[in-house]
Amino acid sequence: MTTVVIDYGAGNLRSVAKALGTVAAESRAGEVIVSDDPTVIRRANRIVLPGVGAFADCKKGLESRPGVIDALAQSVLEAGRPFLGICVGMQLMATEGVEYGTHPGLDWIKGKVVKLTPDDPGLKIPQMGWNDLKLRSAHPVFAGLESGDHGYFVHSYHFITDRPEDVLAAVDYGGEITAVIGRDNLIGVQFHPEKSQKVGLKLLANFLAWKP
Amino acid sequence: MLKMRVIPCLDVKDGRVVKGVNFVNLVDAGDPVAQAKIYDAAGADELTFLDITASSDNRDTLYDVVAKTAEACFMPLTVGGGVRKTEDIRKLLLAGADKVSINTAAVNNPDFVREAAEKFGDQCIVVSIDAKETAPGRFEIFTHGGRNPTGIDAVAFARRMAENGAGELLVTSMDRDGTRQGYNIALTRAIADAVNVPVIASGGVGNLEHLVEGIRDGHATAVLAASIFHFGQHSIAEAKAALAEAGLPVRR
Numbered sequence: 001m002t003t004v005v006i007d008y009g010a011g012n013l014r015s016v017a018k019a020l021g022t023v024a025a026e027s028r029a030g031e032v033i034v035s036d037d038p039t040v041i042r043r044a045n046r047i048v049l050p051g052v053g054a055f056a057d058c059k060k061g062l063e064s065r066p067g068v069i070d071a072l073a074q075s076v077l078e079a080g081r082p083f084l085g086i087c088v089g090m091q092l093m094a095t096e097g098v099e100y101g102t103h104p105g106l107d108w109i110k111g112k113v114v115k116l117t118p119d120d121p122g123l124k125i126p127q128m129g130w131n132d133l134k135l136r137s138a139h140p141v142f143a144g145l146e147s148g149d150h151g152y153f154v155h156s157y158h159f160i161t162d163r164p165e166d167v168l169a170a171v172d173y174g175g176e177i178t179a180v181i182g183r184d185n186l187i188g189v190q191f192h193p194e195k196s197q198k199v200g201l202k203l204l205a206n207f208l209a210w211k212p
Numbered sequence: 213m214l215k216m217r218v219i220p221c222l223d224v225k226d227g228r229v230v231k232g233v234n235f236v237n238l239v240d241a242g243d244p245v246a247q248a249k250i251y252d253a254a255g256a257d258e259l260t261f262l263d264i265t266a267s268s269d270n271r272d273t274l275y276d277v278v279a280k281t282a283e284a285c286f287m288p289l290t291v292g293g294g295v296r297k298t299e300d301i302r303k304l305l306l307a308g309a310d311k312v313s314i315n316t317a318a319v320n321n322p323d324f325v326r327e328a329a330e331k332f333g334d335q336c337i338v339v340s341i342d343a344k345e346t347a348p349g350r351f352e353i354f355t356h357g358g359r360n361p362t363g364i365d366a367v368a369f370a371r372r373m374a375e376n377g378a379g380e381l382l383v384t385s386m387d388r389d390g391t392r393q394g395y396n397i398a399l400t401r402a403i404a405d406a407v408n409v410p411v412i413a414s415g416g417v418g419n420l421e422h423l424v425e426g427i428r429d430g431h432a433t434a435v436l437a438a439s440i441f442h443f444g445q446h447s448i449a450e451a452k453a454a455l456a457e458a459g460l461p462v463r464r
Contacts, residue, residue: 014308018283052305053333088333100330123214124410124433126335126379130215130257130463150215150463152288154310154335156379172213195288195310197252 001030003208004044006068006089008036008061012194016050016086019194020208023201029208038067042075046208050194051088055097055113055157058088059105069106077108080185084207090181090188091159099157109181109188110162116155118174126156131171131191133179139168141180141187141206149199151179151191159190185212215463216427217257217434218451219412220441222247224293225264227273245280252285254448257463259285260313260382260436263293271300275307282308292340292382296324298331305332313382315340316355319362319369322376329377338412339378341370343399344386351399358386367402374407381407382436385415392418392439400430412436420446420454427460 003024005017013034020032033040041047049072051058062068076083085093094105097113105113116125130150135142153171159178161167168187169180181188187207193200222229228242240246244261251259261281263274271294278291291304292313301312318325318339329337342358343351343366351366370381383403385396395413404411410433413426417437426435440446452462 012305012308012310014279014306015282015310018308019286022286052310052336054330057331057333099333125408126410127214128335128380128410129217129433131213132215132463153214154288154379156334192288192310195286197255197286201286 001045002043003030003032003046003048004041005032005034005048005050006036006041006062006072007034008058008065008068012052013050015194016048019201020048020204023205024208027205027208029205036065036068038071041068041071044075044081046082047072047075047084049083049085049089049092051086051090051092053088055088055091055099055105056101056103058092059097059103062092072106076185080212082207082210082212083186085188086194087155087190087192090190091157093181093186093188094159097157108186109166109183111160111166113157113159116158116173116177120174123174127153127173129153131173131179133169133171134176135169137168137182139182139187140210141182141203142169143206144202145199150196151189151193151199152195153191155190159188213461214433215257215461216455217412218423218448218455218462219258219260219434219436220251220256220448221260221262221414221436221438223262223264223438224274224277226270227277230264244277245284248281248285248289251448252287255452255464256287256448257434258288258290260290260292263291265294275303278304278307278309290338292338298328301328301332305336311336311338311380313338313340315342318373319353319355319364322372325373325378326376329379334377334379337378338380338382339373340382340384341366341373341403342384342386345396345399349398349402351402354386358389366399367406370403370407374409378409380410380412382412382414383432388416389414390439391416394418394422395426395430397425397430400426400432404431410434420451423451424454424458424460427455428458
């Protein structure tokens, strides 16, 4: 089994690949490779889109890799392979994002990525640090995790889904904000599992074992 | 709810820890990766590397250390020291850093921070502000480890950096750094109250109560310390217990 981490010039590829590689080795879940080759993406059994950076910059990075977006659509939407988006990689699943101008996303999960606007003016932007998850679903990627477990968040923008049922977990930051989204073979996490110690590694291991 | 962060800091020179922790049973006390692993296991909320390498020739050594640390640790890593160009930032992020801290380059060219934030996102740009209290309630930016005054007001500079896209400010009191007398609370609070981005208190921690003061009185949302974690004086767990006892939210 092969898991591909999409290389699009931005993002903390190495951290994501290392975390996945560590849990893949522990659970004998095959190899983890980093690639921007459409052929490799089409052949991979699982796909991970990481993300650190600005929405538009990341989208541009994806578009600048010939054939990558088409390969993603084929593998994820047509072949139904398990997909995990992380942070900006999760936000790119949206219909559109408004960081430094309005930009179209992949439109895989209907919704918008907008600036965080907490009720409490004392709350800082970005949300930076560990926040406790409120799980709203018994999704397989949450196996062994429970509400109250912490994920590490670093973001100024958040995903507002059109359909409430696409939100699988939330956190409180001056109001509930989306922490995990998903439908069918798609999962997106706003926090960084690769930086969330035991909780994050557990989620990644669950993703590698997930058969949607 | 978001938790307050406890961040140990390791000073790294030419790829070796020069001011870090002498943990028991650590074969090589100068190995940053070994120290980072211990902090990861201890539940540190983040880790900061401050590269104090004298010569820029040894930059590749730093990238190598960052890469090895990122392989072994699953917590956020901030790297500071000598970040001058967007290429420096890209290399650090690709090596596995999650955030980079910009100091002198932000003072010399505030627009560099804007350029970096637009390129890499606000959230991975930390501006490190070294300031001294030059008169009661007056805080001035210093560079070169506190040696060179700039005439720049620290609070006004902090506001400008936040406007330029800094995602976080690391506020170090140069007159307290290394004294173990506690953070300069007036400085921390003046900046934390003036900006809408997270502030990390730094410089001068001598005991656990100082960590509590940084958050409760200084209005920081994270506390950075180096020397109290030296020689096992205090553990990360003790630091978090002290914050929790003061009613501050922490991850345990």
